[in-house]
Amino acid sequence: MARYTGPVCRQCRREGLKLYLKGDKCFTDKCPVTRRNYAPGEHGQGRKKLSNYGVQLREKQKVRKYYGVSEKQFAKYFDMADKMEGIAGENFLKVLETRLDNVVYRLGLASSRAEARQLVNHGHFLVNEKKVDIASYLINTGDEIEVKSKSTQSAKFKELVEGHQGSVPQWLNIDTENLKGKVVAEPSREDIELPIEEHLIVEWYSK
Missing domain, CATH: 1.10.1050.10 (Ribosomal protein S4/S9, N-terminal domain)
Known part of the structure; x- marks a missing residue:
């Protein structure tokens, strides 16, 4: 799609x-x-009034739109999470949270996930000092994300630094002055602010 x-x-x-x-x-x-x-x-x-099918569909679509992923990617992430140890629904949300575009947004280096995706695709970010221009790249604990030195001089990133409120999830650290961030832990379920009933998505894919 x-x-x-x-x-x-x-x-x-x-x-x-x-x-x-x-x-x-x-x-x-x-x-x-x-x-x-x-x-x-x-x-x-x-x-x-929605049927059970409709409720599950709307929950799936809500989360898919929130993270800005395609149907194919969404199903792929669920399959990945379902094979991991632990609770499938929580694992699924953790996988979505660790997409590079989402991490960039969560660090405050973009005003929306769509903008983060565009900035990543245009090659403005380094992961562990290597250029990564794939928005779906999955970040691991300990990885460092930074704005490429050439890009730090752009008006866009200067504006982001000036308007940054300094609030990032506990699993991330941000060095606003140098436009660098680090993943210090795995994202937890409590870090996701959007009201999500992930069990409905699990039920959708379990049919």
């Missing part, structure tokens, strides 16, 4: 909550979810 290229705010409205796909706009009164908290389309205001 091709990547969605339409208005991203429609995706948030479809799921009925903020997925933080638009960066700074999501934190203002201009956020469409705040102004029109119902699904898009002419029948969007009509509330329908």
Whole structure:
């Protein structure tokens, strides 16, 4: 399935909550979810009771859109998590959290995951001092992520440094002055702020 290229705010409205796909706009009164908290389309205001299938589907789609991954990638990550020791649902979310684009966003080096994905694809980041331009690259504990020295002089990253609030998850450390971050632990379930019922996704893939 091709990547969605339409208005991203429609995706948030479809799921009925903020997925933080638009960066700074999501934190203002201009956020469409705040102004029109119902699904898009002419029948969007009509509330329908979902079947168990529909509830599971919506949960899967919500998480997929939140992290910005394709259906194929999403299924691949679940298969990977299902083979790991521990609880499949929690392992699945941990795998999604360790994508490079998500780590860049979590470090505050991009205003949204979509922007993080674009910056990674354009080669602005190093992982353990080596250039990595694959947004889906999975980061491990102990890895160091930094903005390439040539890119640190750009207005974009200078703006990010000035506006950085210094709040990152406990499994990450950030050196704002040098635009460097480090993964100090595995992400925990409590680090994920979006309300997710991962057991519904497990049920979806267990059919």
